[in-house]
Amino acid sequence: MVDLLRVGTIAATHGIRGEVKVFPTTDDINRFRDLKTCILDTGRERLELEVEGVKFFKQYAILKFKGIDNINDIEKYRGKDLLVTRENAVALEENENFIADLIGLDVFTDEGVHFGTVKDIMETGANDVYVIMSDDGKEYLFPSIKECILDVDLEKGAVTVHIMKGLLDL
Incomplete structure (x- = not known):
């Protein structure tokens, strides 16, 4: 079993204050409402990020991460995956699997x-x-x-x- 599960991919920046549009790869976009931390897979390293704010626009979740307040700090992560640990994954119903x-x-x-x-x-x-x-x-x-x-x-x-x-x- 895998330890980290992908919940979304950074599709684009949103505004100039460091927010990002996240294309969800999870069945329920509302799972982002309860997301406190996630892991950004940069390709070279994995960065743990604290979620400061969440809102929704069309099919995207708009996330704001604590400490990232500028478009230049987050733009380089476009196309990168956001992961969660199994402990932070949504609970599965009986006979459901990831x-x-x-x-x-x-x-x-x-x-x-x-x-x-x-x-x-x-x-x-x-x-x-x-x-x-x-x-x-x-x-x-x-x-x-x-x-x-x-x-x-x-x-x-x-x-x-x-x-x-x-x-x-x-």
Whole structure:
């Protein structure tokens, strides 16, 4: 499991007083209301920043960090990720997982055969879709419904799937 989770990316500066527009990479933009600290991944180092203020504009969260009061101090971080520790992450409901924890898990069929690995999770309107790279190098899409994704076991690093009729020819 990863220790740091991305909650957003600095898209642009906002005004001249050091505020930034953050494109959220979290399901709930309102999670920024309770954010006290975050970690800025500069590419070379990780800086812990204290959030001084939060407001919202269109699809962006506008953040002001304590001690950064000038556009010149923050502009160089455009395109950089904002991370939180697991302790500062939003609480998950039962049977929910962070996408970052699912990437790379081994995928097994309900018959116990190794099928491949989780390559990505696509978030769609109806349900998420697991992008699975099979052992033979083909990419398959499995909807995150109880008929397809039977079990996710993070401790074992495994996902159990049921291959529905018509998905592939075994």
